[in-house]
Amino acid sequence: xxxxxxxxxxxxxxxxxxxxxxxxxxxxxxxxxxxxxxxxxxxxxxxxxxxxxxxxxxxxxxxxxxxxxxxxxxxxxxxxxxxxxxxxxxxxxxxxxxxxxxxxxxxxxxxxxxxxxxxxxxxxxxxxxxxxxxxxxxxxxxxxxxxxxxxxxxxxxxxxxx
Amino acid sequence: xxxxxxxxxxxxxxxxxxxxxxxxxxxxxxxxxxxxxxxxxxxxxxxxxxxxxxxxxxxxxxxxxxxxxxxxxxxxxxxxxxxxxxxxxxxxxxxxxxxxxxxxxxxxxxxxxxxxxxxxxxxxxxxxxxxxxxxxxxxxxxxxxxxxxxxxxxxxxxxxxxxxxxxxxxxxxxxxxxxxxxxxxxxxxxxxxxxxxxxxxxxxxxxxxxxxxxxxxxxxxxxxxxxxxxxxxxxxxxxxxxxxxxxxxxxxxxxxxxxxxxxx
Numbered sequence: 001x002x003x004x005x006x007x008x009x010x011x012x013x014x015x016x017x018x019x020x021x022x023x024x025x026x027x028x029x030x031x032x033x034x035x036x037x038x039x040x041x042x043x044x045x046x047x048x049x050x051x052x053x054x055x056x057x058x059x060x061x062x063x064x065x066x067x068x069x070x071x072x073x074x075x076x077x078x079x080x081x082x083x084x085x086x087x088x089x090x091x092x093x094x095x096x097x098x099x100x101x102x103x104x105x106x107x108x109x110x111x112x113x114x115x116x117x118x119x120x121x122x123x124x125x126x127x128x129x130x131x132x133x134x135x136x137x138x139x140x141x142x143x144x145x146x147x148x149x150x151x152x153x154x155x156x157x158x159x160x161x162x
Numbered sequence: 163x164x165x166x167x168x169x170x171x172x173x174x175x176x177x178x179x180x181x182x183x184x185x186x187x188x189x190x191x192x193x194x195x196x197x198x199x200x201x202x203x204x205x206x207x208x209x210x211x212x213x214x215x216x217x218x219x220x221x222x223x224x225x226x227x228x229x230x231x232x233x234x235x236x237x238x239x240x241x242x243x244x245x246x247x248x249x250x251x252x253x254x255x256x257x258x259x260x261x262x263x264x265x266x267x268x269x270x271x272x273x274x275x276x277x278x279x280x281x282x283x284x285x286x287x288x289x290x291x292x293x294x295x296x297x298x299x300x301x302x303x304x305x306x307x308x309x310x311x312x313x314x315x316x317x318x319x320x321x322x323x324x325x326x327x328x329x330x331x332x333x334x335x336x337x338x339x340x341x342x343x344x345x346x347x348x349x350x351x352x353x354x355x356x357x358x359x360x361x362x363x364x365x366x367x368x369x370x371x372x373x374x375x376x377x378x379x380x381x382x383x384x385x386x387x388x389x390x391x392x393x394x395x396x397x398x399x400x401x402x403x404x405x406x407x408x409x410x411x412x413x414x415x416x417x418x419x420x421x422x423x424x425x426x
Contacts, residue, residue: 020194024201024276029409032278056166064173068190069197071275071282071311071318074183075173082166122279125178127325127346129279 007159012053015042015152016062024069033133036141039066039077040084040114044107045152047088048095050162059085072118073125080117084110100146108142184311188289191313198273198284198316209412266300266415267291272316274409279346281321281408283307287416288315296376298417304382304405305329305370306414321408322383323348331383332371336361339371342383342402348409351384353400358391360398368402378419 019038027035043062046054063078070077087110088095095103115134122128155161177183273284287293289312297309299319307327311318320327325346331353332339338360342351356362366386372379384402391398 017197020197021200024197024273026201026205026274027276035276056163060166060170063170065190065194068187069194070277071280071284072277073174074177074187075170079167079170079174082163082170086163121174124174125326127279130346134279 008053008161011155011159011161012046012050015046015155018042020066020069023066034136034140036144037111037114037137040081040111041107041141041144041148042152043081044084044088044110045148047085048092049153049156051089051092054085055089056082056085073121076118076121079121080114083117084114087113100149103149104142104145107145108138111141112138114138187311188313191311191316191318195313195316202272265418267293267418269293269299269317269414269416271412271414279325281307281324281327281344281346281348282310283319283321283414285309285317285319285414285416286315288313288317290314292418293317293416298370298377298381298419300381300415300417301406301411301413303407304384305377306406306408306411308376309416319414321348322404322406323351323408328354329377329383330371330373331368333362333386334367334369334382338362339373340368340400342368349403350387351402351404353386353402354397356398356400358393358395358398362386362389362398362400364389367405378417381417 016039019042022038023035039062043054043059059081060078063076063081064074066072066077066081067074091106095106098106112135115138119128119134173183267287269285269287271283272286275282275284283299283306285293285299293309293312295309295312299306299308305322307319307321307324309317310320321344322329322342323344323346325344328341328343330339331342340353340356340362342353345352353362353368364386368383368386370377370379370381370383382405384404386400387403388401389398390400
């Protein structure tokens with residue numbers, strides 16, 4: 001196991017806390033459907049960068065917290081994040097050498113899967129969306145990926161999180 | 163991996179089918195409460211600005227307007243006393259139970275569900291103030307929804323427009339009973355199973371009927387906005403617009419009825 005720097009204990013949780021806040025900030029109506037999946041984005045970044053720190057277990061914990069935050073069925077986001085985590089953890093070596101737009105494309109697919117799974121569980125509950133707008137976050141998240149990647153990478157290098 | 167999937171799937175099952183995660187949820191709700199507080203901060207600051215940074219002219223104008231409004235309301239409330247007395251007399255004649263005035267608790271909105279399909283609000287009053295699951299929530303114009311989750315300091319309310327919410331109503335004009343269901347679109351309710359010959363028209367006010375024991379009688383719920391009678395269909399298609407400002411209010415009222423409805 002790699003020696004853990006003191007910063008790594010708080011940088012990752014802080015990132016997720018910020019993502020949680022961004023995920024709940026009230027948005028104007030026309031933006032509501034396109035809200036990027038901040039938590040999933042941050043999760044994908046850390047899963048690719050530090051797969052030994054952020055993995056399946058964190059996916060479950062973060063997902064359950066997100067469920068409580070959204071008032072969703074307990075386990076809905078956890079389920080989706082576990083699948084995303086699994087995919088990210090199997091792909092991370094390839095993802096790291098991809099160019100930026102290729103990564104964005106993969107993020108688009110990952111968030112899309114995340115949204116589909118969430119929608120599926122919501123339909124079990126009887127509260128599914130009746131339009132395909134629920135896939136919009138995949139687009140906005142993919143567009144945001146370069147920003148997320150550069151800012152979080154900068155953060156990781158600055159604090160030498162390992 | 164397999165373990166995690168198992169855990170998650172059993173969580174979903176437990177929550178969806180057996181409703182057994184209520185206590186876990188309220189504990190976790192305490193953990194995430196600061197997130198709502200933080201997310202709400204910008205609008206709170208905006209409000210503070212609005213309240214504290216105002217010109218003298220604006221204040222004077224507002225004061226004058228409020229004074230006029232107060233006068234009008236006072237004039238109206240003069241009649242209220244006699245009307246109320248009359249109402250009580252008539253009720254006594256009809257041998258029905260006395261109308262108990264409901265107590266209310268003012269709560270402030272601190273968050274809305276980020277998911278556009280899920281119509282939920284987070285309020286800043288919780289178990290410590292006596293909020294209970296199933297408690298009706300109103301604003302100045304009408305019924306908003308009910309409390310579905312209570313944690314010590316916060317609570318979560320389900321709006322009447324949520325796709326999983328239904329409410330027993332009656333037409334104020336003639337007392338026709340119906341069930342108004344949310345369809346997951348803010349600003350619309352659908353009235354189900356209204357036979358094609360039922361006397362229901364555009365513009366009818368729907369109020370809570372009190373059947374089902376969850377909501378008190380007589381709060382306005384919605385105004386019928388569209389009635390479509392298709393001879394080929396067994397039922398008329400009736401849409402209604404909620405009376406309450408579902409997406410605009412910040413201060414809400416939690417209603418304490420005479421006997422709190424038993425939570426499920």
